[in-house]
Amino acid sequence: MNKMNNIIAAIDIGTTKIVAVIGKKEADGKFRVLGIGKAKSSGVKRGNVLNIEETVDGIKTAIKIAELQSNINIKEVFVGIAGQNIKCIGNSGYINRPNFEQEITQEEIDLLENDQYRIALEPGEEIIHVLPKSFSVDNESGVKPIGICGNRLEGQFHVIIGKSMNIKNLKRCVEKAGIKLISLFLEPIASAKASLTEDEKEAGVAMIDIGGGTSDLAIYYEGSICHTAVVPFGGNVLTNDIKQAYNLLEKDAEELKVKHGAALAETISNEEVVSVPGISGRSAKEISKKDLSRIIQARMDEIIGIIEFQIKNSGYADKLGAGIVLTGGGSLLKSLPQFVSFKTGYEIRIGNPILYLNSDIQENVNSPIFSTSVGLIIVGDEFLNKLGKKTETGLFEIQEEEKVVKAISKPDEFGFSDELEKKEAKKKKLPKEQITYKEIRESKVNKILSSLSKLFDDSDTKINE
Numbered sequence: 001m002n003k004m005n006n007i008i009a010a011i012d013i014g015t016t017k018i019v020a021v022i023g024k025k026e027a028d029g030k031f032r033v034l035g036i037g038k039a040k041s042s043g044v045k046r047g048n049v050l051n052i053e054e055t056v057d058g059i060k061t062a063i064k065i066a067e068l069q070s071n072i073n074i075k076e077v078f079v080g081i082a083g084q085n086i087k088c089i090g091n092s093g094y095i096n097r098p099n100f101e102q103e104i105t106q107e108e109i110d111l112l113e114n115d116q117y118r119i120a121l122e123p124g125e126e127i128i129h130v131l132p133k134s135f136s137v138d139n140e141s142g143v144k145p146i147g148i149c150g151n152r153l154e155g156q157f158h159v160i161i162g163k164s165m166n167i168k169n170l171k172r173c174v175e176k177a178g179i180k181l182i183s184l185f186l187e188p189i190a191s192a193k194a195s196l197t198e199d200e201k202e203a204g205v206a207m208i209d210i211g212g213g214t215s216d217l218a219i220y221y222e223g224s225i226c227h228t229a230v231v232p233f234g235g236n237v238l239t240n241d242i243k244q245a246y247n248l249l250e251k252d253a254e255e256l257k258v259k260h261g262a263a264l265a266e267t268i269s270n271e272e273v274v275s276v277p278g279i280s281g282r283s284a285k286e287i288s289k290k291d292l293s294r295i296i297q298a299r300m301d302e303i304i305g306i307i308e309f310q311i312k313n314s315g316y317a318d319k320l321g322a323g324i325v326l327t328g329g330g331s332l333l334k335s336l337p338q339f340v341s342f343k344t345g346y347e348i349r350i351g352n353p354i355l356y357l358n359s360d361i362q363e364n365v366n367s368p369i370f371s372t373s374v375g376l377i378i379v380g381d382e383f384l385n386k387l388g389k390k391t392e393t394g395l396f397e398i399q400e401e402e403k404v405v406k407a408i409s410k411p412d413e414f415g416f417s418d419e420l421e422k423k424e425a426k427k428k429k430l431p432k433e434q435i436t437y438k439e440i441r442e443s444k445v446n447k448i449l450s451s452l453s454k455l456f457d458d459s460d461t462k463i464n465e
Contacts, residue, residue: 082214082230100149101149124165142222187211203322207220208328323349
């Protein structure tokens with residue numbers, strides 16, 4: 001017997017770890033984590049895949065652990081993307097409407113948004129996301145345009161661009177692991193979705209996700225995303241600094257950072273020391289915790305300085321009423337909130353994904369380490385809802401006998417899938433030999449194009465680059 005459940009799977013492919021998570025959306029709108037798997041990431045550097053085979057092995061390991069915990073075999077996933085080559089630009093466009101009295105529809109908003117994909121890009125680049133910032137109707141700004149009447153509809157958009165090679169390599173890794181990729185999402189957006197409140201987004205907030213290889217920035221104001229950036233430095237540079245300063249193995253340097261490091265050296269006593277085992281039976285080393293923290297503080301000063309520069313350049317530095325939210329594994333560094341507050345002058349808090357998870361979840365899931373992973377299943381749910389793929393009872397069909405998650409087939413550029421066409425043909429009770437899915441699709445597409453052609457004129461569409 002089949003039943004429907006709100007099951008979503010996602011993979012966060014980072015520089016130091018790969019996390020696979022399987023979540024279920026429940027009746028209260030929150031998510032329950034059914035399974036979560038972690039594996040070491042050795043084929044990724046600063047968000048970019050450098051070794052396909054090692055990355056594939058890490059994905060397989062993380063997925064296997066998550067599947068064993070949840071007793072569900074995942075077939076399709078959402079995946080996060082970051083990297084030092086990610087960039088964002090602001091862009092605008094407008095359409096002149098022939099009928100002032102006709103209400104603005106979602107189809108017109110979608111047409112304006114899709115038109116942004118026509119902007120000129122550098123060779124080897126492609127658009128990852130087009131995110132609406134604000135709309136205006138007849139020069140009246142800050143409106144929610146659907147249902148409003150007017151002649152001119154204009155939109156401001158946040159366009160996120162990445163390198164085609166990096167995007168293709170990431171897709172190839174997922175496919176080689178035997179999993180179908182539904183869609184890519186920028187990791188700062190996913191992290192912000194899991195760690196920020198709606199009030200913070202409205203008041204103005206900067207989210208900093210400090211990962212292993214990169215530190216991601218996302219700025220929100222008046223409920224909309226305004227700026228994103230990826231800084232190519234994360235927790236691994238701290239580990240490397242400690243490794244070189246004391247001639248340690250990487251694993252010992254990482255343990256030293258996590259257990260004894262701090263972002264503010266002033267908070268550590270001069271007398272505090274820690275013993276580190278010597279290599280291959282050599283004598284143990286005694287290291288001053290204060291000196292260790294001085295090394296960490298110097299590097300964090302550089303990282304936060306770069307992020308602060310990004311915030312100032314965004315034009316929203318004086319609009320962050322809710323200050324800064326720190327998340328990601330690097331945010332767990334001792335004294336980091338105090339250091340960032342001293343450095344930037346903003347109020348600071350640590351962002352956990354608990355706001356969007358059920359209160360009875362495992363304690364280890366409610367950690368900044370999993371903000372991106374949890375955020376990916378949240379934005380994945382929104383993605384499917386927007387496409388109209390969610391039924392009244394679920395997103396994916398699970399067969400009890402096989403415990404297999406079957407993702408709904410991916411639509412084409414017009415939003416139609418073969419699965420939907422089969423259902424429509426079945427309603428018409430046509431024999432198998434008379435079912436022509438192509439004709440059904442062409443009929444739908446022609447209807448849409450016909451209706452849109454009456455509303456819009458290509459010559460009226462303009463994009464300000």
